[in-house]
Amino acid sequence: MLGFSLTGVRSMIAVGAHPDDIEIAAGGLLLSLAEANPGLRVHYVLCTGSPERQAEARAAAAAFLPGAELTFALHDLPDSRLPAHWNATKNIVHEAAATFPGAQLVICPAQNDAHQDHRLLAELAPTVFRDQLVLHYEIPKWDGDLSRRNTYLPLTDEIARRKVELLHASFPSQKGRDWWDDEVFLGLARLRGMECRSRYAEAFDCNKASLTLGSEGGS
Template identity: 50%
Template sequence: MLELVPSLDRPLRLVLVGAHCDDVEIGAGGLLLDLAARAALGSADALVLASTPKREREARSSLAAFCAPVVPTARFGGLPDGRLPGHWDAVKDLLQETAAATRPDVVLAPSPADAHQDHRLLGELVRTAFRDAVVLHYEIPKWDGDLGATRPQVYWPLSPELVERKWALLDEHYPSQRPHDWWRADTFSGLARLRGMECRAAYAEAFAAPKIVLGVAALEPGVGPGAAPPG
């Protein structure tokens, strides 16, 4: 396993893109909690396309809890759930406006291989809106059984405590989702355990990365491969 550490002298700037109000936290809530706990989260700007006033209130409180002590910003499109492809222009405009107003290092977004049409559209469009950021496509467990389509290449290991904390915050801040039969702790812990097995960790969240540019930081003279031997 190769571990790469960004050569940044500051915390990360993130843009969080969701089709629905709980998408980001379901797909990447553990990553957010871990970055925030390590003081590695500098800013978080969220854009949620399909929303209602009730769900927006839930999302604001949830995002604040997942990103604390960082105070995230949140913008909501107010578009109808399940109908985002029919609002292509509005979705594209909102993504472009967010990209123009932010300078993220990393963008978290749904996968273009997702079976849900709202998720899939965002996964397709986000890459062209944010051309200079690392885009990580998160996965969302669902009835459609599409997890194999995402084929993750990037893993973020999680401790058992982070997995428990993620579920506790989801259930606390999204009471509107409790009637759903899939809204259970073991739905999320089970997926996290599977992804953890794939990267030799207890638990993990997994992401697909369409394009990552690798570079090597300059080394001091006489340090590293190719350096002249001493003497």
């Protein structure tokens, strides 16, 4: 299995449909990038969320990305109705690209995600971010849409457990959900770790990447 270093990534756009999507799917990536890349700049984009949930998202971003320079574009489109607001959603993604044009890395939902809001963002992102490395993340859910992935980020035990700790601390509004627990979060991380010969990992899809012999691009 070939490996590519994310050390050197200085800027990233994180795109989510709902508050907590990004951290559930890629909290380990956020913690790892912040640790490895001092001065990291991150533009956080969410399409839906009440004021309470947006406040949770802001606090979560600060917790998962300590020391990073954060900017936010938090929107309040109707939850579970993004396909009916296609133009507005498309504009949000374009605005993110225009606001943060030098981003080296973009993370967004997976294209085979069963949730319609996630799936729309997954379809739109590659049409807008043509010069960035785009990683499509996965979110466990009732729909049971987990599948084979092609890109892995091994996580240390410390980062995997810190991710779960921060999920609980950052999103108190979600603690009543029957799937919101350590076993779900660490269980998926353990399975993805097994697939890449690590204890824990997060998994992504990457549909297109450019290989270089130099250090440019940070990936």
